Amino acid sequence: MRFRDFFLLQIAGAVGLVLTGCSTSRQIAVDYPVAQANDLKPLGGYQAVDGDDYYVQLFSEFELKGDSTLKTGCSEIGSGYEKGSSTAGVVFKVKNEALNYKQEVTALVYQGSSGKCNFNLETRKAALTPWLRLDLSKDTTIDYQFMTSNQSDTDISKIIGDVHKSTNLLALTGVGIGIAMMGKLADEWVQSPIGQTAVSAPSEAKVSTETHTLPLAIQSDGNKTVFRETRLPVYEVVEGGNPFSGGPKQLGELRIYPEIRSSLLLKQVSAGIPSARDVSLQELLSMPIRMGEGNIELRQLLENSPIDEKPNLQPDWRKYGEVESQCRKLKRVLRGLGFNKFDRNAVLYYYLAQSPDWSNYNIPKIRAIADDLRPATLQQFRSRNFSGCLIDEDYQTMAMMGLSVNSAQDWQAIQDARQKKESVLGPVQSIGRQLTSVIQNKNPAEMARQIYPLIATPKEGGGKVLLQNHLGEFGLESMLGIDYMPGEGIVIGYQQFEQVFSWLYIDQLSCTRPAIEQGKPLGHIGLLMFTTQDGSPWPKGGAIEFEIQSGKISRIAFQHPTFRDFEQSLNDYPEIGGCRIDKSFVDRLR
The missing domain is CATH 3.10.450.50 (Nuclear Transport Factor 2; Chain: A,)
Incomplete structure (x- = not known):
């Protein structure tokens, strides 16, 4: 006997869902996860992938496969739960220790009793994590728990929660939360009615469980970054649970996969680099961030920062030192909130655009030469480069997004032209x-x-x-x-x-x-x-x-x-x- 058939037989015997009735019965089994790895490609203009380039959000989704009864034999699928003689379900337990983030998501609930069509399957696409910056998401682990019971008085859906409610994990769909706020928000999700947590089964309930760890969805060794799509095959076995009576048929697959974006605040272009042109600071600060069942503007998130880190969004723009200091605070808070380099630098650019020193530092080369400003004046422009807030990579990122800035190389070109x-x-x-x-x-x-x-x-x-x-x-x-x-x-x-x-x-x-x-x-x-x-x-x-x-x-x-x-x-x-x-x-x- 092949190892795969043996494994399915063991699943069927040990943790499978057995339905007994007049003529037929049905059970489901979950096979080993199958992972497909793909290299994450660098964005256009970059030689390698950096953890600050992308955002990642993990999802699970069930896909029906084959010619199963669920697809062709019954017309009452998904009509609602009816207490039956047996139930089964799959729960994902998501954890990121670095962010103090934990979440349980119900991915699938199966209920049935005797008879061909006396069953219910509840499943839908579910977000396993909020959007997280790539360097934060690589520490995310996912365990999957397969739970079954064949007692008529045990409704496993009451134990693991409703599938439709569990997807309220989308507590922050606009942007990923970073270290600064993740712990607080995660606690709120777990403690609030929105957060879906497992309810302990009654002591007399006979529930079988198996828990296994999925392969990491994101993995980086410093040289390359790999993202994995994992599939959990789900089988149905009929004829009284005897796998030799007709063999297991694949019911479908649970897909666990990442979605990847380079920006959450900006438009993207073909090469993956977002465009930061034709926006304003007001537009960016008014961007709605979904938290729980409501939205909060980015401006409010920034204003709710700790007092010692809270940036002043309206400093005295004529005072270079003050603007540079507040820019540094804003940059730290944006990174702490989980924004990547593109979204951070878009906000920083339009924030600094209100400063005359910023306009002077980023003077167009043609104007610097045509107006023939005095060398001392140009030197003053160049010296106020906001180095206390921005580094060369920040200027390069702004330029990649189509923003007009002068890097150190640009200033050298101006000097050479002069x-x-x-x-x-x-x-x-x-x-x-x-x-x-x-x-x-x-x-x-x-x-x-x-x-x-x-x-x-x-x-x-x-x-x-x-x-x-x-x-x-x-x-x-x-x-x-x-x-x-x-x-x-x-x-x-x-x-x-x-x-x-x-x-x-x-x-x-x-x-x-x-x-x-x-x-x-x-x-x-x-x-x-x-x-x-x-x-x-x-x-x-x-x-x-x-x-x-x-x-x-x-x-x-x-x-x-x-x-x-x-x-x-x-x-x-x-x-x-x-x-x-x-x-x-x-x-x-x-």
Whole structure:
């Protein structure tokens, strides 16, 4: 005889349900559990499965199999319990020591008496656990207890509880409860009428029981994570319980299986990564969490935290230290409640989004470069990175969910772009500062000596510069002793340079900006604006454009402020290379 047949025979003889009657009788038997293991795949973008990635909820469900009387022979299935001569049932005992969580769930109740159709089968899909974070769920163990009685005065349904009531285990369907609150809530479930606990059988009742442990539903060895679906075959045996009279027929299977999700608060996309875009803090905090027979908002759960851990959901958003401290508390409480990294970081992101320091730290790269904020300002933005609350992995998780954040690598890219830009702007700014210093020198001899090393043309060499006038007629030709100045300009020496700028009576000079062409700064052409004193031949002031070749000024031109759309570039790019020219300065030139 095969071992399997022997096992079923033993079950039938020892703990099977025997129905006796006029012509036929029926008993059920439960075979050994059969487990099928599958590797849990990493989420898209991740190399391995982490215990903080998923949530797991365990379920049991009965599936009818084969051509049994239950499926084809009777029409009164599930009409209600009638006290009969024999009963049987399966109860799952769920336990998680780390969470102080215990629960009994009735999975199946079978009752019958003599006759082919005098029986009842009560079963339904039942949740064995609430949603638990993966790293917490792996400690969950499940025992199954098979109970039978063939005494007519023993109704086993009164001992193990009603199947339909037992599924009220769904005390928390919105999110898994973690260490911080699981013990308290589990006690409430057991003590309340909702929690289903076994009732002790009368001492005189003859009830046979067998208890066995199912294979772990979730198992991880550090390298890979395995989840198992376990099936408990349930057989019926007819003809007076004699297995040789027709052989056992499979009635069905009790499936014990996990359902897995990467988020309970957010939408999910094809790769399994939830999307945190297009939501708000108010939406997340208003998320209903089902507890017992009622709902409670996430906000209330947070507000019911222990006093020393309770986060302030409305801190002074202008105070970086206070916001960072409350963020740290909120993160700890969310983890304690059992939220995984995706749901935690979605709440944290929208919580911090109310802080100006958070907006500054996550400044878009294009804006950081285009606005050309001062290095000291950018350094202040970068220093307020909420490191007291968030780590690199938190920023990576937020980015994976489609949220706009700057990681340490992003800030390095901003710094590299700034350095590249500085390498373009540096020569213009350096030459511009030296040119400003020369023009502001009121001593003619010193001005001439200082300008000499700064100017040179490719043809005439050092001490020479091409001078152009696109500003207007103000007697420049007469001052230089020439009849006409062509559009391309004339080459002058360092002494003539001193004469021109001394003659102009320049009053104030702006800082130096690079010329902008197609939205990009030019690294070889600089512009600065000037005003003139009373008695100047050009009382309105204007702009000075200079061009650099081989580190020297090769061309200087007097320009109108509208040249190169200069005024508009001041509006589009208020600050470039640390140079910001006030609008009032420009207004004085009109």
